[in-house]
Amino acid sequence: MRKICQVALALFLTSGLAQAAIYKCVDSQGRVTYTNDSTNSKGCSQLDDDLPVSSVPSLGVPKSAPAPAADFPKVSSEQQRARDDSRRGILEKELASEEEALLAARQALQEQDGIRLGDERNYQKKLDRLKPFKDQVELHERNVEALKQEISNLR
Numbered sequence: 001m002r003k004i005c006q007v008a009l010a011l012f013l014t015s016g017l018a019q020a021a022i023y024k025c026v027d028s029q030g031r032v033t034y035t036n037d038s039t040n041s042k043g044c045s046q047l048d049d050d051l052p053v054s055s056v057p058s059l060g061v062p063k064s065a066p067a068p069a070a071d072f073p074k075v076s077s078e079q080q081r082a083r084d085d086s087r088r089g090i091l092e093k094e095l096a097s098e099e100e101a102l103l104a105a106r107q108a109l110q111e112q113d114g115i116r117l118g119d120e121r122n123y124q125k126k127l128d129r130l131k132p133f134k135d136q137v138e139l140h141e142r143n144v145e146a147l148k149q150e151i152s153n154l155r
Contacts, residue, residue, distance in 0.1 A: 022047045088154050095147040102140035109133040 025044040120126045
């Protein structure tokens with residue numbers, strides 16, 4: 001027991017020796033760093049041992065966005081109009097195909113709703129069987145609405 005107390009006392013007394021001096025260094029660009037390396041003393045000053053050192057990095061000064069160059073490539077109004085017309089055509093084709101898929105999904109749901117299988121005495125079984133068909137109809141309805149919204153956002 002005495003040996004353990006001696007080891008604990010030795011560790012307690014030498015624990016203060018493990019602390020190193022902290023230096024605050026400021027480089028030529030004004031960035032602040034903290035170090036325990038005293039060899040790089042240029043622009044560094046030793047901090048007070050009584051003051052706590054924060055280990056949270058600073059956010060720094062926000063950099064402003066660079067201004068666009070004057071010769072930045074621009075699109076002519078005719079070329080932009082052609083691109084918009086092409087995009088409108090593509091979206092209208094997608095809308096037409098999505099509306100066809102919606103009609104087919106609704107028809108499949110209606111056909112399945114008219115069928116009554118022998119093991120579906122419980123109405124929940126029928127609802128479970130129809131769920132994938134209802135999901136397809138809802139999917140196509142959302143797609144049609146999204147495409148209509150996208151077309152209405154065009155110039």
